[in-house]
Amino acid sequence: MDERKVLTSYVLRIRESLIRAGVRQVVVSPGSRSTPLAYAFADSDKVMLHLQTDERSAAFCGLGMAKATGEPVAVLCTSGTAASNYMPAITEAKYARVPLIILTADRPHELREVGAPQAIDQPGMYGRMVKYSADFPVPEDRVESLEYIGRHVQRAVSVATDAPAGPVHLNVPFREPLLINFGAEDPGLSFRSVRRGTMIPDPEMVRWFTETASAAKRGLIIAGELPPDFDKDAFWKFVRSLGWPVLADPLSGLRSGKFAESEDLCIDQYDAVLKNKRFKQEMAPDTVIRFGPQPVSKPLTLFLNANRPDVYIVVDESPAFRDPHHLATDHLQCAPDMLLGIRAENPPSNYATLWTEANRIAVEETRRAVMEGTDEGAMAGVLFAAMPDGSDLFASSSMPIRDVDTYFLNTGRDIGIFANRGVNGIDGVVSTAFGVQAARKRPAYLLIGDLAMLHDMNGLISSRFGETDLTILVMNNDGGGIFSYLPQAGAGRYFEELFGTPTGLKFRSLAEMYGCQYDAVDSADGLRESLLEPKQTNVRIIEAFSDRQVNTDEHRKLWQAVGERLDAEWNR
Amino acid sequence: MDERKVLTSYVLRIRESLIRAGVRQVVVSPGSRSTPLAYAFADSDKVMLHLQTDERSAAFCGLGMAKATGEPVAVLCTSGTAASNYMPAITEAKYARVPLIILTADRPHELREVGAPQAIDQPGMYGRMVKYSADFPVPEDRVESLEYIGRHVQRAVSVATDAPAGPVHLNVPFREPLLINFGAEDPGLSFRSVRRGTMIPDPEMVRWFTETASAAKRGLIIAGELPPDFDKDAFWKFVRSLGWPVLADPLSGLRSGKFAESEDLCIDQYDAVLKNKRFKQEMAPDTVIRFGPQPVSKPLTLFLNANRPDVYIVVDESPAFRDPHHLATDHLQCAPDMLLGIRAENPPSNYATLWTEANRIAVEETRRAVMEGTDEGAMAGVLFAAMPDGSDLFASSSMPIRDVDTYFLNTGRDIGIFANRGVNGIDGVVSTAFGVQAARKRPAYLLIGDLAMLHDMNGLISSRFGETDLTILVMNNDGGGIFSYLPQAGAGRYFEELFGTPTGLKFRSLAEMYGCQYDAVDSADGLRESLLEPKQTNVRIIEAFSDRQVNTDEHRKLWQAVGERLDAEWNR
Known part of the structure; x- marks a missing residue:
C-alpha cells in the first residue's frame, strides 16, 4: 500500500474509534505535525471541529464542553511546547473529574531526543495528571497495529469516562509526508462497544x-x-x-x-x-x-x-x-x-x-443588599436577576464564585451554573466559558475579575472561529481582590506590591480589538441599565469598576446585618 | 521557637542558598501559598524581584533572563494550576539548555489528594522535563531539616547549570499562617560553595x-x-x-x-x-x-x-x-x-x-532585495539596518528567525540575537523578549508574527510592573504564514480553515490598552520612516501589514536571483 493510503487508514481508525466511543467535539490548534488528524476530523460530519490557536485556551475550551455535557471531548495539537500548553487544563480536568481526551501529534522515534525541532519527550509527559497515557506506533500497514490503535482509542475514552472521570493522553507520531486522502472509506472497526454497568448500593x-x-x-x-x-x-x-x-x-x-x-x-x-x-x-x-x-x-x-x-x-x-x-x-x-x-x-x-x-432571613437581607448596595456583590446580584430562563452562568474561581454563593438566590428559572473548582485556578476561565456555551448552545454569562480576564484574554480568540453567545461581566478592581480577605493583607509591607498587583489595565480596547459590544459601569444601577440594552455582538463585555475596600466593607456589612437579625431571633 | 520564627528561618535558608548559588533574579507571580518566599525575596536587596501575573509568561520571562546571562534565574508561583502554567517554558528551557530554577509553593501533605482547593500532585509533576526535582519538608525547627534544605537548594542550582544546563524544580510546602518576620538575620549557611572544574580536551x-x-x-x-x-x-x-x-x-x-x-x-x-x-x-x-x-x-x-x-x-x-x-x-x-x-x-x-x-554575491542580492522589496523580508532587513550599536534582537520561532537568517547581514555593530530555538514554540515569545531586555538592560527589538504575538499578548503585562525598553515589530499577515511554505499548502481543501487561521485581529487596540506608542505600516519605506520617529513609551509596537502570497513570492525571487548569479559564476 502506498504511504498516503497507510496514513489515511491509520488516522481514520483513530477518528472512527473516537466517534464510536462517544466523542463528538474536537478542539484543534493549528500546527504542521498534527495535519493528518486535523484533516481527518475536518473531513467528517460526525465530529464538530472547533479552532483555537492558543493551546492553553484550546484545552480549557474542550474542558468546558466536556464539563457541560459530561461527554468526552478531544483536543488536538502539534508536537513540542504546544503539548506543554495543555498542562493547566489537564490539571483542572483531573481534579474536576472531566473526561478530556488529549491527542498530541509527535515526531517519529528517530527524531526524539536528538535535537530535532519541535520534538520533546512527549510519551508520558503529563505524568500522574492523566489517568492513562499511550504512545502509538508510527502508521504502518499491519492489521495488528491497526487493531491495537482502534481498540486502544476506545479503551482510553472508556478510562476517561470511568469514575472518577479524568483526562487521558494519546501520543500519535507521524512521519512526513503528512497528507491524507479525503473522503476515504470507513475503516471497519472490529471492536463494537464498551457497555458499562452501574454501581448500585448493595x-x-x-x-x-x-x-x-x-x-x-x-x-x-x-x-x-x-x-x-x-x-x-x-x-x-x-x-x-x-x-x-x-x-x-x-x-x-x-x-x-x-x-x-x-x-x-x-x-x-x-x-x-x-x-x-x-x-x-x-x-x-x-x-x-x-x-x-x-x-x-x-x-x-x-x-x-x-x-x-x-x-x-x-x-x-x-x-x-x-x-x-x-x-x-x-x-x-x-x-x-x-x-x-x-x-x-x-x-x-x-x-x-x-x-x-x-x-429566609438571610435571603431578605441579601435581597436588600442587592437593592441598596453599590459593590461587586450587589452588581453580581443584579446580573443574576437579569439572566433569562434557559441561560448559563460561568463564574471565575476566586471572588466571583463566592459572590455567586452569596448572591445567587434560589430561582425557578432554568440557569446552569458552572465554574472550574477542580483546582480553582484563575487560568483558562474565559475559554472554559466559551466551551460551556459551545456545548449548551444557549446564552451564557461569565462573571470574572480583572486578573482572571487578563490571564485568559486569549480565550476570546475562539470567537473569531465560531459562533457564540457570551456576555462577560468583568469586575475590575484593579488587581487580586480576594487577597484583601487574607491575613497577609494586614502585613502592610510589600502587600500591594506582591498581592494587590494593580495593573491599571482596562478592557475597552480589548473589546475593540475583538469587535465586542462594550459598556463600562461603576454602580449596580449602571449595570441594571446596561443589561437592558440589547446584545448586538456574539461576545459582549461589560466592565464594572469597583473598589476593593468598598467590596470588603459591603460584604462584611451584609453578613453583619444577617448576623444581627439571627441574634435577635435566638433572643426572642 | 514560635511558628513564625520557624517559617522565617526556613524561607531565609532557601533565599540565601539561592543567592549563594548565584541566583540574582526572581520572577514572582502573585498567590497566597507562596507568600513566605515572596516576602523573603521582596525583603532582600541581593535579589531583584520581577512581577508577572500570568505564570506561563512569568516562566518565559525568567527563561529570557537566564538565556541572556547564562546565569540561573528563579521563578516562584503558588500551588495548583499556577504551577502547571510553567510547563511550556520548562520544556523550552530543557531543550534550549537554560538553567531555570522552578519554585512552586505547595500545600502541606495533609491537604494533598484529598480534594483541597488549589492542591494538585506537585512533587515530580514536571516529569522528565526537569533535570532534578525535590519535594521539601514542611518548615520545622530542626537543624538537620534546615541543613538539608540549604544544601539541596545549592545542589539544585548546581545541577541546573551543569552541562547540559536545564530546569530544576523545588516544591516547597507551607502550612498557614503564612507570615514571616521582616529584616530577619542571615541564617548562617554552613555549606560554602560549589566549585566546578572545566572539561578540557585530553x-x-x-x-x-x-x-x-x-x-x-x-x-x-x-x-x-x-x-x-x-x-x-x-x-x-x-x-x-x-x-x-x-x-x-x-x-x-x-x-x-x-x-x-x-x-x-x-x-x-x-x-x-x-x-x-x-x-x-x-x-x-x-x-x-x-x-x-x-x-x-x-x-x-x-x-x-x-x-x-x-x-x-x-x-x-x-x-x-x-x-x-x-x-x-x-x-x-x-x-x-x-x-x-x-x-x-x-x-x-x-x-x-x-x-x-x-x-559576497548573495549579500549583494540580499541588500538589493531589502532596498527594492516590499515584503516581510525587506521589512525585516530595514529593521536590522536601523538597530543601534549596543542593542538586542529577539526573533520569534517560525518565519521571523528565518528572516533573520536571510536578512541579517554581518555587521560591526554590537547586536545580540536571541530566539527560543530549543523547541521552536510560538508561545512565550513576547515574555522571553522582556526577559532578555530585563537582563541585558539595553534597547531590545522583537520581530514577531501575528499568531505568536496573539499567543503571548500577556507578555505585555510585565511592562506594568517594571522598566523596559522594547520595540515590537509585528508582521501581521493574518495567520500562520509559515504554513504557506509547507506541502500541505497545496492540498487546498480545509487548508485555510485549519492552517491559515486568519483571525482578522489587529494590534492597535492592544497597544492602546497597554499605553504603547503604536504605528501601522504596510511597506518597507513606511517602516523606514516609522523607525525614524523617536521612541516615546517603554514598549513601542509597530504593526506591519503584509501578504502571505507576496512574502512567499518575494522570498523565492531573492533566492532565484542569488541562484542565477551563482550559476553564471560556475559557467564563467
Whole structure:
C-alpha cells in the first residue's frame, strides 16, 4: 500500500474509534505535525471541529464542553511546547473529574531526543495528571497495529469516562509526508462497544444507610458540584423522606429550576447564616450526607470543623472520595443517583425549621443588599436577576464564585451554573466559558475579575472561529481582590506590591480589538441599565469598576446585618 | 521557637542558598501559598524581584533572563494550576539548555489528594522535563531539616547549570499562617560553595583533532547558537589557523561585532547560497566541525544530508550531543572554548574562496532585495539596518528567525540575537523578549508574527510592573504564514480553515490598552520612516501589514536571483 493510503487508514481508525466511543467535539490548534488528524476530523460530519490557536485556551475550551455535557471531548495539537500548553487544563480536568481526551501529534522515534525541532519527550509527559497515557506506533500497514490503535482509542475514552472521570493522553507520531486522502472509506472497526454497568448500593449498604438516616436527630445534606444530568426529581423525593435541610452549593444545580422555587429545604444562604456565632454553635448536625465535593463556602467548612458530626457520609462512585478536612466517617461507594431510591420517612424536625427560618432571613437581607448596595456583590446580584430562563452562568474561581454563593438566590428559572473548582485556578476561565456555551448552545454569562480576564484574554480568540453567545461581566478592581480577605493583607509591607498587583489595565480596547459590544459601569444601577440594552455582538463585555475596600466593607456589612437579625431571633 | 520564627528561618535558608548559588533574579507571580518566599525575596536587596501575573509568561520571562546571562534565574508561583502554567517554558528551557530554577509553593501533605482547593500532585509533576526535582519538608525547627534544605537548594542550582544546563524544580510546602518576620538575620549557611572544574580536551583528543583538521581538504565550521559569553577572539584565531569557512547561524553571535566585519570566512548567506543546486553539488565538505546545535537553515540541512561528510565532529560539553539528522561521526565532549587553543596552520584553500565569493554575491542580492522589496523580508532587513550599536534582537520561532537568517547581514555593530530555538514554540515569545531586555538592560527589538504575538499578548503585562525598553515589530499577515511554505499548502481543501487561521485581529487596540506608542505600516519605506520617529513609551509596537502570497513570492525571487548569479559564476 502506498504511504498516503497507510496514513489515511491509520488516522481514520483513530477518528472512527473516537466517534464510536462517544466523542463528538474536537478542539484543534493549528500546527504542521498534527495535519493528518486535523484533516481527518475536518473531513467528517460526525465530529464538530472547533479552532483555537492558543493551546492553553484550546484545552480549557474542550474542558468546558466536556464539563457541560459530561461527554468526552478531544483536543488536538502539534508536537513540542504546544503539548506543554495543555498542562493547566489537564490539571483542572483531573481534579474536576472531566473526561478530556488529549491527542498530541509527535515526531517519529528517530527524531526524539536528538535535537530535532519541535520534538520533546512527549510519551508520558503529563505524568500522574492523566489517568492513562499511550504512545502509538508510527502508521504502518499491519492489521495488528491497526487493531491495537482502534481498540486502544476506545479503551482510553472508556478510562476517561470511568469514575472518577479524568483526562487521558494519546501520543500519535507521524512521519512526513503528512497528507491524507479525503473522503476515504470507513475503516471497519472490529471492536463494537464498551457497555458499562452501574454501581448500585448493595442490600447491607441500604439497611445501614436507612438505619443511620432514621436515627439522626439533626441531619444535614450537603450538595457540592453535581453533574448536569443529575436526577433532581429523585433527589427531592429522597430529601423529603429524610426531612433534612440541603445546603446547596451553587454548582449543585439545585438553586435553579422548579424545585429550587418550591422546596423550603433548599438552603442557599448557609454561607451568610453560618457566619453567625450563635447559629454556628447551636446548629451542630449529628449526621451529614454529602453529594459531590466539599462546597466552596469557608463558613460551612469552619462550621463542620468546629462541630465534627458523629456520622459524615460521603457518597462517591470513586474510591478516591474527597475529604480535605478529614471529616468523613463513612464512604458510600456507589452511583449517587442509585442511593436516591432509599426512603427514611422521618418526621418533620425543629432543626430543619430553624434552618429554613434562618435562610429566609438571610435571603431578605441579601435581597436588600442587592437593592441598596453599590459593590461587586450587589452588581453580581443584579446580573443574576437579569439572566433569562434557559441561560448559563460561568463564574471565575476566586471572588466571583463566592459572590455567586452569596448572591445567587434560589430561582425557578432554568440557569446552569458552572465554574472550574477542580483546582480553582484563575487560568483558562474565559475559554472554559466559551466551551460551556459551545456545548449548551444557549446564552451564557461569565462573571470574572480583572486578573482572571487578563490571564485568559486569549480565550476570546475562539470567537473569531465560531459562533457564540457570551456576555462577560468583568469586575475590575484593579488587581487580586480576594487577597484583601487574607491575613497577609494586614502585613502592610510589600502587600500591594506582591498581592494587590494593580495593573491599571482596562478592557475597552480589548473589546475593540475583538469587535465586542462594550459598556463600562461603576454602580449596580449602571449595570441594571446596561443589561437592558440589547446584545448586538456574539461576545459582549461589560466592565464594572469597583473598589476593593468598598467590596470588603459591603460584604462584611451584609453578613453583619444577617448576623444581627439571627441574634435577635435566638433572643426572642 | 514560635511558628513564625520557624517559617522565617526556613524561607531565609532557601533565599540565601539561592543567592549563594548565584541566583540574582526572581520572577514572582502573585498567590497566597507562596507568600513566605515572596516576602523573603521582596525583603532582600541581593535579589531583584520581577512581577508577572500570568505564570506561563512569568516562566518565559525568567527563561529570557537566564538565556541572556547564562546565569540561573528563579521563578516562584503558588500551588495548583499556577504551577502547571510553567510547563511550556520548562520544556523550552530543557531543550534550549537554560538553567531555570522552578519554585512552586505547595500545600502541606495533609491537604494533598484529598480534594483541597488549589492542591494538585506537585512533587515530580514536571516529569522528565526537569533535570532534578525535590519535594521539601514542611518548615520545622530542626537543624538537620534546615541543613538539608540549604544544601539541596545549592545542589539544585548546581545541577541546573551543569552541562547540559536545564530546569530544576523545588516544591516547597507551607502550612498557614503564612507570615514571616521582616529584616530577619542571615541564617548562617554552613555549606560554602560549589566549585566546578572545566572539561578540557585530553592530549590524545588534541592529537586526533589536529591530525583530522590538517588532513581535511574541504573543511567547514558550522556555528549554531552559542552562549553570550563565548570567546570570539579565541574562536577567530582558531578559525584562521584552520582557514575554513564558518557558516554562522544568527544565534551564534558571530554575525555582529568587530570580527563579523573583518572576517571574510564568516559566511552569513549560506541559506540563500545552498538553495542553488550546482553549488550544493560541487561544494560537498569532507570534514565538518559543529559548535552549538544544528542551525535553523533548512537548505543547510538538505546540503549536509545530500553530502554526508566523512568526518562530522560535534563539540559539546554534554554527552547528549544534538544530531537530528544522524550526521555526526565523532563527538568531542569538552568545553567548546577549550578546543579553541588548538592550531592547524592549514594553507589557504580554493574551497574557502568559493564560499566567500558566493557569499559576497548573495549579500549583494540580499541588500538589493531589502532596498527594492516590499515584503516581510525587506521589512525585516530595514529593521536590522536601523538597530543601534549596543542593542538586542529577539526573533520569534517560525518565519521571523528565518528572516533573520536571510536578512541579517554581518555587521560591526554590537547586536545580540536571541530566539527560543530549543523547541521552536510560538508561545512565550513576547515574555522571553522582556526577559532578555530585563537582563541585558539595553534597547531590545522583537520581530514577531501575528499568531505568536496573539499567543503571548500577556507578555505585555510585565511592562506594568517594571522598566523596559522594547520595540515590537509585528508582521501581521493574518495567520500562520509559515504554513504557506509547507506541502500541505497545496492540498487546498480545509487548508485555510485549519492552517491559515486568519483571525482578522489587529494590534492597535492592544497597544492602546497597554499605553504603547503604536504605528501601522504596510511597506518597507513606511517602516523606514516609522523607525525614524523617536521612541516615546517603554514598549513601542509597530504593526506591519503584509501578504502571505507576496512574502512567499518575494522570498523565492531573492533566492532565484542569488541562484542565477551563482550559476553564471560556475559557467564563467
